[in-house]
Amino acid sequence: MNARSAAARLSVRMSASSVQAERPVSDLAARRKREAQRRRLTVAGLRLGLGVAILAGWEITTRLGWVDAFFWSQPSAVAAKLWLWITQGTDLGPLWEQVLVTMEETVGGFVVGSILGVIFGVALGRSRLLSDVLGPYIKGANAIPRVVVGALFAVALGLDIRSKIATAAVLVFFVVFFNAFQGVREVDRNLIANARILGAGDRQLTTEILIPSALSWIVASLHTSFGLALVGAVVGELFGATAGLGELIYAAKNNFDTAGVFAGMALLAAMALVAEAFITALENRLIKWRPPVATETRI
Amino acid sequence: MTPAIELRGVTKRFLTPSGGVYTALRDLNMTVEPGEFCAVVGPTGCGKSTTLALISGLEPASEGEVDVFGSPVKGIADGIGYVFQADAVFPWKTVLENVAAGPRYRGVSNSDARERALDWISRVGLSGFEDRFPYQLSGGMRKRVALAQSLINGPRILLMDEPFSALDVQTRSLMENELLALWAASSASVVFVTHDLEEAISLSDRVFVITAGPGTVKSNYKVDLPRPRNVAEIRFQPRFAEIYEEIWKDLKDEVLVSYERQKRSGAA
Numbered sequence: 370m371n372a373r374s375a376a377a378r379l380s381v382r383m384s385a386s387s388v389q390a391e392r393p394v395s396d397l398a399a400r401r402k403r404e405a406q407r408r409r410l411t412v413a414g415l416r417l418g419l420g421v422a423i424l425a426g427w428e429i430t431t432r433l434g435w436v437d438a439f440f441w442s443q444p445s446a447v448a449a450k451l452w453l454w455i456t457q458g459t460d461l462g463p464l465w466e467q468v469l470v471t472m473e474e475t476v477g478g479f480v481v482g483s484i485l486g487v488i489f490g491v492a493l494g495r496s497r498l499l500s501d502v503l504g505p506y507i508k509g510a511n512a513i514p515r516v517v518v519g520a521l522f523a524v525a526l527g528l529d530i531r532s533k534i535a536t537a538a539v540l541v542f543f544v545v546f547f548n549a550f551q552g553v554r555e556v557d558r559n560l561i562a563n564a565r566i567l568g569a570g571d572r573q574l575t576t577e578i579l580i581p582s583a584l585s586w587i588v589a590s591l592h593t594s595f596g597l598a599l600v601g602a603v604v605g606e607l608f609g610a611t612a613g614l615g616e617l618i619y620a621a622k623n624n625f626d627t628a629g630v631f632a633g634m635a636l637l638a639a640m641a642l643v644a645e646a647f648i649t650a651l652e653n654r655l656i657k658w659r660p661p662v663a664t665e666t667r668i
Numbered sequence: 669m670t671p672a673i674e675l676r677g678v679t680k681r682f683l684t685p686s687g688g689v690y691t692a693l694r695d696l697n698m699t700v701e702p703g704e705f706c707a708v709v710g711p712t713g714c715g716k717s718t719t720l721a722l723i724s725g726l727e728p729a730s731e732g733e734v735d736v737f738g739s740p741v742k743g744i745a746d747g748i749g750y751v752f753q754a755d756a757v758f759p760w761k762t763v764l765e766n767v768a769a770g771p772r773y774r775g776v777s778n779s780d781a782r783e784r785a786l787d788w789i790s791r792v793g794l795s796g797f798e799d800r801f802p803y804q805l806s807g808g809m810r811k812r813v814a815l816a817q818s819l820i821n822g823p824r825i826l827l828m829d830e831p832f833s834a835l836d837v838q839t840r841s842l843m844e845n846e847l848l849a850l851w852a853a854s855s856a857s858v859v860f861v862t863h864d865l866e867e868a869i870s871l872s873d874r875v876f877v878i879t880a881g882p883g884t885v886k887s888n889y890k891v892d893l894p895r896p897r898n899v900a901e902i903r904f905q906p907r908f909a910e911i912y913e914e915i916w917k918d919l920k921d922e923v924l925v926s927y928e929r930q931k932r933s934g935a936a
Binding site: 557570577578582658 | 724746748749750754755756759760761770773803817821
């Protein structure tokens with residue numbers, strides 16, 4: 370009832386504004402705006418509905434005993450676990466500390482891996498000799514399932530943050546490296562010729578032409594690589610740690626506490642979503658010179 | 669007087685990806701005087717663009733000599749402007765940054781470069797668009813950016829590789845008139861490559877006809893039409909038609925040779 374009256378009021382206001390609009394152009398614009406708003410509401414509603422349906426299905430099937438709640442937990446237990454962690458802290462200490470530790474490891478690995486990836490990608494993209502010599506080694510290293518280096522780093526660098534940053538950085542490095550390399554290789558020859566005629570030296574060619582040109586490739590890879598950094602940090606924690614969300618999940622697993630495992634997963638997903646928003650903002654800043662992606666046009 | 673550009677017995681060969689040798693230019697001779705506006709016409713694939721690459725120093729000649737103001741070309745020389753056929757303005761720079769790039773690369777301070785760029789932007793009629801990115805401009809406006817970007821360096825030689833071929837007819841004749849005005853205000857020699865004989869005659873003092881590849885200069889014609897010219901109207905002068913007919917007789921054979929070859933390689 371409440372929602373319906375609100376909708377009625379909304380439509381009244383809208384028809385009033387379209388009556389006020391004298392020119393058909395602004396009328397069309399208003400209609401377009403209204404349609405867009407309606408679509409946003411539909412999408413938001415469907416999203417919410419889907420989430421509720423999944424959680425409700427999960428809860429009901431476990432309550433009815435069709436699915437064993439001991440192995441698969443249930444949303445209410447996961448929520449209770451999260452609430453417990455938030456209010457009373459985890460076995461490892463306050464929850465925010467665990468989140469912060471994992472965040473630090475992820476961001477650290479992401480930054481280190483991205484910087485090294487860009488440096489090596491640009492260097493190899495520029496130098497034929499370097500890429501011919503190092504090419505097979507990099508391809509070989511890339512073929513190794515890289516999470517296993519986490520085991521090595523846990524031994525060599527110890528249980529503190531360094532081993533996790535190293536693991537995350539290795540995962541990030543290859544993605545960013547290949548994109549930076551390809552980006553530099555595919556620079557428009559005309560742009561290079563133009564810059565050279567205009568008087569650009571080698572250094573300016575790199576900073577003003579090659580890197581900006583490769584940037585759209587590199588930035589596109591950052592979305593994937595942040596996820597990998599998170600994987601690296603968590604895997605690093607699984608190989609041995611004293612704090613962090615990965616360690617929290619590991620400890621929950623050892624106690625057959627599946628609600629704890631799911632709660633940790635939910636926190637990781639939330640972290641990834643927040644980071645994704647940051648990266649999209651960064652992308653829009655870094656490559657604002659690109660035409661905006663054409664949205665669907667309807668008449 | 670030393671000629672602005674002199675090519676003597678120039679041959680240019682390229683290695684093809686399959687390992688063969690492709691001769692783009694053969695024994696080409698060409699002289700361009702200081703301040704002269706020259707057009708180079710010829711059938712497709714006759715090596716017109718290669719000629720510009722040799723003069724600019726982007727490519728070395730395989731044989732023969734290329735002199736610019738009396739000294740041999742070794743690498744990219746100073747005092748050369750180059751307007752490319754495709755869009756070569758930097759898509760990640762604004763109009764202002766694009767135009768200011770040349771002076772900045774040459775060590776001019778940022779504020780001076782900016783000031784000079786603003787001046788050139790207004791000269792090519794783009795005031796108010798300084799902060800736009802190239803994707804926000806029309807094709808004709810991007811060509812204006814490219815022109816300002818080249819001219820800001822005060823080139824003594826301006827090389828243009830079919831710069832207006834992608835523009836619609838109206839924009840094109842506007843741009844041609846503006847180019848003539850900008851050129852008249854400078855003392856630069858221009859080498860303007862085109863496949864359009866009308867464009868060549870209406871713009872230039874001299875037209876070089878290049879043979880079907882491997883290219884060499886078949887003949888060159890002086891264009892004695894009065895200046896200043898309006899390219900949209902000069903085509904109606906009787907003298908224009910005479911010159912056109914004369915050059916076309918020469919060019920026609922080369923175009924036919926090139927066409928026959930393409931047909932044959934297409935059929936093969």
